[in-house]
Amino acid sequence: MGFYVTTPIFYVNDVPHIGHAYNIVAADALARWHRMRGEDTWMLTGTDEHGQKILRTATANDSTPEDWTDRLVESAWKPNLEVLNVANDDFIRTTEPRHRDGVQKFLQRLYDSGYIYYGEFEAEYCVGCEEYKTSTDLVPGQGEYEGQQVCSIHSRPTETVKEANYFFKLSEFQDRLLELYDSRPEYVQPASVRNELRSFIAAGLNDLSISRSTFDWGIKVPWDEKHVVYVWFDALLNYITAIGYGEDDESFERRWPGNHIVGKDIARFHAVIWPAMQMAAGIEISERVYGHGWLLVGGEKMSKSKATGISPEQITDVFGVDAFRFYFLSAIHFGSDGSFSWEDLDSRYHSELANGIGNLASRVIAMINKYFDGQIPQNAAEPALAELFAGATDRANAAIDEFQIHDAVAEAFSIVDRLNGYITETTPWVLAKDEAQRDRLAEVLATNIRGIGTAAVLLAPIMPESAQKLWQGIGGEGDIADQRIQDASSWVGSDRVGELPPLFPRIEQS
Numbered sequence: 001m002g003f004y005v006t007t008p009i010f011y012v013n014d015v016p017h018i019g020h021a022y023n024i025v026a027a028d029a030l031a032r033w034h035r036m037r038g039e040d041t042w043m044l045t046g047t048d049e050h051g052q053k054i055l056r057t058a059t060a061n062d063s064t065p066e067d068w069t070d071r072l073v074e075s076a077w078k079p080n081l082e083v084l085n086v087a088n089d090d091f092i093r094t095t096e097p098r099h100r101d102g103v104q105k106f107l108q109r110l111y112d113s114g115y116i117y118y119g120e121f122e123a124e125y126c127v128g129c130e131e132y133k134t135s136t137d138l139v140p141g142q143g144e145y146e147g148q149q150v151c152s153i154h155s156r157p158t159e160t161v162k163e164a165n166y167f168f169k170l171s172e173f174q175d176r177l178l179e180l181y182d183s184r185p186e187y188v189q190p191a192s193v194r195n196e197l198r199s200f201i202a203a204g205l206n207d208l209s210i211s212r213s214t215f216d217w218g219i220k221v222p223w224d225e226k227h228v229v230y231v232w233f234d235a236l237l238n239y240i241t242a243i244g245y246g247e248d249d250e251s252f253e254r255r256w257p258g259n260h261i262v263g264k265d266i267a268r269f270h271a272v273i274w275p276a277m278q279m280a281a282g283i284e285i286s287e288r289v290y291g292h293g294w295l296l297v298g299g300e301k302m303s304k305s306k307a308t309g310i311s312p313e314q315i316t317d318v319f320g321v322d323a324f325r326f327y328f329l330s331a332i333h334f335g336s337d338g339s340f341s342w343e344d345l346d347s348r349y350h351s352e353l354a355n356g357i358g359n360l361a362s363r364v365i366a367m368i369n370k371y372f373d374g375q376i377p378q379n380a381a382e383p384a385l386a387e388l389f390a391g392a393t394d395r396a397n398a399a400i401d402e403f404q405i406h407d408a409v410a411e412a413f414s415i416v417d418r419l420n421g422y423i424t425e426t427t428p429w430v431l432a433k434d435e436a437q438r439d440r441l442a443e444v445l446a447t448n449i450r451g452i453g454t455a456a457v458l459l460a461p462i463m464p465e466s467a468q469k470l471w472q473g474i475g476g477e478g479d480i481a482d483q484r485i486q487d488a489s490s491w492v493g494s495d496r497v498g499e500l501p502p503l504f505p506r507i508e509q510s
């Protein structure tokens, strides 16, 4: 079985913020999970570098788009993946020849099969979104734009585009798209995004302008070099050009179809335009489009343009990368909006990580050192708890099939919470005083080790470094990522506990 997961490719007009990082760590956690199931997994991320938004930013910074994009990719976007400890298998830039060639092949195919025509048009365009807007997408402006209609996302007026260019016959695909939605309810998730897009399609689709001739920062239309390809049409194709579309059939067959993790604001491109493009080109429709919610700061979508942007390092420098990954993947229901606040992050860090799993592991390891000289008792886990470990593993694994990452994390933490309660109930330090209770003490500590082992394996895709430390602490051998996640509860442990490196040090507020 294979699993191909993608993030959107990010605009390089600016540096990454935690909204982007949220998307990336979610895709990475899913990829790591599927890898740990033993599936043939591939994770792709990258950068979206063409179009007016990037061109204007480069010009405003006295740079060429080539220099600007190179600089941002190398100094900000690739390092961001290190900051977030992302194990992507590939990184695609839309300025690469492999992408350009694939886009041109795809476009030529659509042109040759009659899905593209030349026409005149006039429309409103938001360069911030790189999107044509209809009146229903606009809202009344405020402040300097009082009295004008503005883009609901960027709060700025749109620009009127009036040119002759090439169109994709999107309108022809309405029925087939509705059929796709009805026959494959899982194709677009969550249901809120699916319902919204289904109504959007049912209301009727307009053909889409897919080329521009008033600037040249883009991929040339192969049969008419005065035009460059519309940036979204170019961008969506990254998902196939990166895996060898039109170039390496074996790789393409092996990876495709993909699972796209996108913010809900760009779900329309991925689940209306993209499947129509796939139908027109005769390639298989993507496996899934999952539209997650927004990170809100102060009740608004966090964004750099509205000055509410927070960089990932601001958080990882203080709390560490695993706390970052854990926080965003557990505190926010994947699919809904979620508010970020430093107070919430700090409180979950201390209660769930430092006092929750960190404290549990260090206490159990210390007791095994103290009462059994570091030898792990080989008793089976107490049946009721063994059942919980197995059940939590199955439920977490099922949650991942539904992309419900927060539920999978909650299952792992149900084990941690239960074990903390179990220690309080069984009071091993009292049992240790009574030789007659030696076997019971052994059972209690063995149960704890097995449960921590299960939780560590389940948390490895979410918190790779901390899970590895936990693993070493409980005497696990090798790389925890080599464990099979569906067997997380069958791990029986090794002979001896190891050293537990500090996991989640307390953070004093300065």
Ligand code: MSP
Pocket (backbone or CB within 6 Å): 007, 008, 009, 010, 011, 018, 019, 020, 022, 023, 048, 235, 236, 237, 238, 261, 262, 263, 264, 265, 266, 293, 294, 295, 296, 301, 302, 303
């Ligand atoms: N370049 C396009 C995507 C092309 S994919 C073929 C793009 N880029 S983006 O950099 O503007 O946004 C990338 C992703 O970041 C989107 O999925 C968007 O939803 C997400 N987010 C941007 N701000 C966000 C939040 N505040 N919260 C959550 N996700 C956010 O769109």
